[in-house]
Amino acid sequence: MSREFVALAIMGIDQHENGAIAVARVLREAQMKVEYLGKFHTPASVADNAIKQDADVVGISCHSWEYMRLVPQLIEELRMRGSDIPVVIGGSVITPEDSEKMRQSGVAAVFTSSTDGNKLIECVRALSGSRKRSD
Amino acid sequence: MEMSTRSGIPLQRSYVAASGAAERPGEYPFTRGRLASPNTQTAWIQRELAGEGDGRRTNQQIRYLLEHGQTGIDVIGDAPTQSLLDPDHPLAREAVGTQGVSLCRKQDFLDLFKDVPFDQVSISSSAPAFFALSGLVLAAREVGFPLERLRGSVLHGPLYTEDCSYAWHLPVDFRVRLALDSIEYCSRHMPKFHAYLEDTYFFSESGLSPAEEMALGFVQLRHLVRKLIARGIAIDSFAPRIALLVNCGMDFFEEIAKIRATRRLYAKMMRDEFGASNPRSLSAAITSHTSGLSLTSQQPVNNVVRGTVQALALVLAGVQALEISTFDEAYRTPSKDAHIVALRTQQILELEAGVAKVLDPLGGSYFIERLTDQLEERIRARIDEIEAMGDPEALSARGFFREIFHQAMEDAQLGVEKGDVSLVGVNVHTMPEKDDTLLREVATAKIETWRGHTKKIEHFKRGRNTARLCDRLDAVAATVTASENLIPPVIEALDAAATIGEIVTTMRWALGMAPDIFDHPLPQREAGDQHVA
Numbered sequence: 001m002s003r004e005f006v007a008l009a010i011m012g013i014d015q016h017e018n019g020a021i022a023v024a025r026v027l028r029e030a031q032m033k034v035e036y037l038g039k040f041h042t043p044a045s046v047a048d049n050a051i052k053q054d055a056d057v058v059g060i061s062c063h064s065w066e067y068m069r070l071v072p073q074l075i076e077e078l079r080m081r082g083s084d085i086p087v088v089i090g091g092s093v094i095t096p097e098d099s100e101k102m103r104q105s106g107v108a109a110v111f112t113s114s115t116d117g118n119k120l121i122e123c124v125r126a127l128s129g130s131r132k133r134s135d
Numbered sequence: 136m137e138m139s140t141r142s143g144i145p146l147q148r149s150y151v152a153a154s155g156a157a158e159r160p161g162e163y164p165f166t167r168g169r170l171a172s173p174n175t176q177t178a179w180i181q182r183e184l185a186g187e188g189d190g191r192r193t194n195q196q197i198r199y200l201l202e203h204g205q206t207g208i209d210v211i212g213d214a215p216t217q218s219l220l221d222p223d224h225p226l227a228r229e230a231v232g233t234q235g236v237s238l239c240r241k242q243d244f245l246d247l248f249k250d251v252p253f254d255q256v257s258i259s260s261s262a263p264a265f266f267a268l269s270g271l272v273l274a275a276r277e278v279g280f281p282l283e284r285l286r287g288s289v290l291h292g293p294l295y296t297e298d299c300s301y302a303w304h305l306p307v308d309f310r311v312r313l314a315l316d317s318i319e320y321c322s323r324h325m326p327k328f329h330a331y332l333e334d335t336y337f338f339s340e341s342g343l344s345p346a347e348e349m350a351l352g353f354v355q356l357r358h359l360v361r362k363l364i365a366r367g368i369a370i371d372s373f374a375p376r377i378a379l380l381v382n383c384g385m386d387f388f389e390e391i392a393k394i395r396a397t398r399r400l401y402a403k404m405m406r407d408e409f410g411a412s413n414p415r416s417l418s419a420a421i422t423s424h425t426s427g428l429s430l431t432s433q434q435p436v437n438n439v440v441r442g443t444v445q446a447l448a449l450v451l452a453g454v455q456a457l458e459i460s461t462f463d464e465a466y467r468t469p470s471k472d473a474h475i476v477a478l479r480t481q482q483i484l485e486l487e488a489g490v491a492k493v494l495d496p497l498g499g500s501y502f503i504e505r506l507t508d509q510l511e512e513r514i515r516a517r518i519d520e521i522e523a524m525g526d527p528e529a530l531s532a533r534g535f536f537r538e539i540f541h542q543a544m545e546d547a548q549l550g551v552e553k554g555d556v557s558l559v560g561v562n563v564h565t566m567p568e569k570d571d572t573l574l575r576e577v578a579t580a581k582i583e584t585w586r587g588h589t590k591k592i593e594h595f596k597r598g599r600n601t602a603r604l605c606d607r608l609d610a611v612a613a614t615v616t617a618s619e620n621l622i623p624p625v626i627e628a629l630d631a632a633a634t635i636g637e638i639v640t641t642m643r644w645a646l647g648m649a650p651d652i653f654d655h656p657l658p659q660r661e662a663g664d665q666h667v668a
Binding site for chain 1: 214215218220225226227229230233234299300301302341342428431432433465466467541544545547548549552561565568579581582584
């Protein structure tokens with residue numbers, strides 16, 4: 001089976017990178033391929049990049065409340081382009097209530113600062129695997 | 136088991152008297168403190184970071200804090216302001232007013248400082264220095280307060296701005312120029328103002344050790360000092376107004392020793408390397424924030440304790456001003472409740488615990504003195520190592536520092552994951568999410584995006600005298616090319632209703648760069664507009 005490929009990004013002008021960089025390391029150590037797209041993305045630019053590079057999973061790091069509006073827009077942008085790439089999000093600012101809202105808008109998994117590294121890996125692997133099978 | 140500090144200095148189980156240098160507070164090399172008798176109304180300036188929504192909203196926050204005994208002001212811009220983007224910029228819209236105050240035009244600064252007693256409190260800004268300074272000058276001018284009496288500070292971190300803070304999307308040499316222009320302007324017009332607060336706080340929040348934090352801070356400080364001297368400005372005309380904003384993490388004794396070592400290093404450097412002779416040029420003023428990075432989203436009430444311990448370390452180290460990162464930091468900029476807890480913490484430390492009654496109360500402790508010496512050595516060695524690599528601006532441009540910050544971010548996370556660093560409530564003594572409720576509701580209360588303010592700015596932009604505005608923007612562009620001081624034309628552009636976003640776009644255009652990362656348009660002259668010189 002080919003390696004899981006995760007595209008990570010930060011949207012809007014949220015510029016706290018600690019989380020994204022830490023998650024990139026955890027996934028790489030689990031032998032996944034990780035492309036950190038960096039900061040200053042719009043929903044459209046993340047969707048374009050993820051599709052062009054054929055990512056298995058898109059991960060968005062959220063450390064400002066911009067994500068509440070931008071993440072649903074990202075899912076819409078992906079689906080508009082006919083892509084079913086699952087979107088996962090993570091960040092310390094995500095409360096349990098907001099996490100529920102995000103799931104309802106189509107986010108495949110939500111991670112917080114309490115999420116265990118192994119659980120994160122397992123979840124990304126499962127999402128990526130189910131997508132590969134349905135290809 | 137081997138023990139060490141965060142900077143990796145090995146710890147002994149106990150210490151004996153070292154060489155026993157008889158240093159005194161207020162005397163060279165100032166290890167034990169800047170002044171022999173501090174002259175502030177409180178033992179240190181007690182303030183808390185304020186900023187949300189628009190200028191008016193933040194003005195209310197400031198007044199609330201002043202009414203409750205705060206003795207200084209510090210204002211932080213929202214993410215667009217920190218990034219030099221206007222609220223109506225396509226990338227900025229969702230972040231207006233949520234993590235600080237939105238400041239993009241003269242009126243915002245007037246609203247922000249309305250009825251603030253400039254003669255009684257110092258005004259610090261944690262917003263981009265060049266524009267925070269220009270806005271403050273306009274606000275003082277508006278009420279006829281003389282510039283030469285303004286007290287306060289602005290932060291500079293031009294080498295590291297793009298790497299671990301709010302990127303400005305401006306090249307490093309130009310960021311350095313903006314810093315130098317600000318400092319030079321103040322050295323001429325604002326003798327009581329700390330024109331250069333070397334900001335080691337923001338970049339050390341990547342997770343740097345205390346020794347690494349100060350080494351990188353000194354590399355930048357030394358670079359700017361050399362450049363100012365090269366401009367022909369006498370060291371003793373600007374050095375007395377340099378201050379350092381340092382971080383304070385949880386390694387209690389090391390943080391205290393760090394500040395003592397910093398004062399000693401600074402004094403030696405200013406005297407022996409830069410030839411300063413005014414005693415005020417030799418004694419570093421230190422201001423400080425407790426570490427936001429050390430605070431956790433789990434069990435937010437624990438953050439009150441962390442803030443107290445760090446604040447105690449800072450007071451024992453003899454800082455001139457202090458801000459406590461509040462318990463809701465992991466989620467938001469401080470709420471009213473968080474503000475009052477932090478301010479009261481400072482007041483209790485001073486008035487009840489009385490920990491500032493004696494200067495440098497830990498001076499002479501075998502352990503603290505030894506650790507101070509060791510930190511001085513470590514910091515000095517690291518400065519020399521980095522400076523030997525070449526021009527710091529070139530190092531910055533090629534991503535050398537970015538690598539250091541990214542590595543620190545990884546290492547900090549790894550330390551917590553592996554349990555090398557204990558974080559109560561995160562990797563030890565955790566509790567199930569359903570039980571973790573104390574202060575949670577307060578800590579997670581959201582600030583809605585200030586869309587109304589963005590509409591107001593859009594309306595404002597449509598109603599301006601574009602001829603006068605374009606003339607002033609042209610003057611900014613001409614000054615960029617002419618390499619003269621940019622502060623005066625920028626103040627005049629803001630006065631003619633230009634926005635910060637437009638001024639930065641103009642600067643980028645004059646530098647031959649793309650207008651901005653999203654090609655946001657500049658104002659155009661309208662047909663029939665009167666040309667006002």
